[in-house]
Amino acid sequence: DQQVKQNSPSLSVQEGRISILNCDYTNSMFDYFLWYKKYPAEGPTFLISISSIKDKNEDGRFTVFLNKSAKHLSLHIVPSQPGDSAVYFCAVAGGGADGLTFGKGTHLIIQP
């Protein structure tokens, strides 16, 4: 049973517009949430994180929102750029687990 779900396998967005990637989780004990970006044949690269005591965290063009009551996490990228085209993974920590639990990823394609 998947504890972290990214329901959109792919997302296509026009350059300059906002990209919104979504993630749902099942365990309310998760307390730390992260987004990673991955290019083919490379390891995941850390983007941004948020702890459960916050509901928003910003870093440049990237903003992560956390809705604990809905067990929902989202990543906003504004404005989207061609270099943002990659697979984005949502990951969670806590809930008694020692490592990160990842979703299956969303392939973001930025169109010119």
Place this chain on the structure above:
Amino acid sequence: DTGVSQDPRHKITKRGQNVTFRCDPISEHNRLYWYRQTLGQGPEFLTYFQNEAQLEKSRLLSDRFSAERPKGSFSTLEIQRTEQGDSAMYLCASSFGRSEAFFGQGTRLTVV
């Protein structure tokens, strides 16, 4: 500091052979993690070390898998008697405590 380093980047082996992968973490990080990633999936947690102590190994996929971290520096992941189902990307990550984990570029294993 050049980040997390993994060696080799690619490994092709015959079924039944043993393989060993190496990971050099970021020097000031005390935690080291191993993950496995298969096509279309997010990374799957296998095991982790805090300094030289292996604190979680129940998630290793079978008793053919073992990991070591002598002296709390680099780590090795060994797979004995490889099977075709072991073909995957093996990722190493490091962190300082529960902060965000930084990943290496991975070792792509192909068992033929």
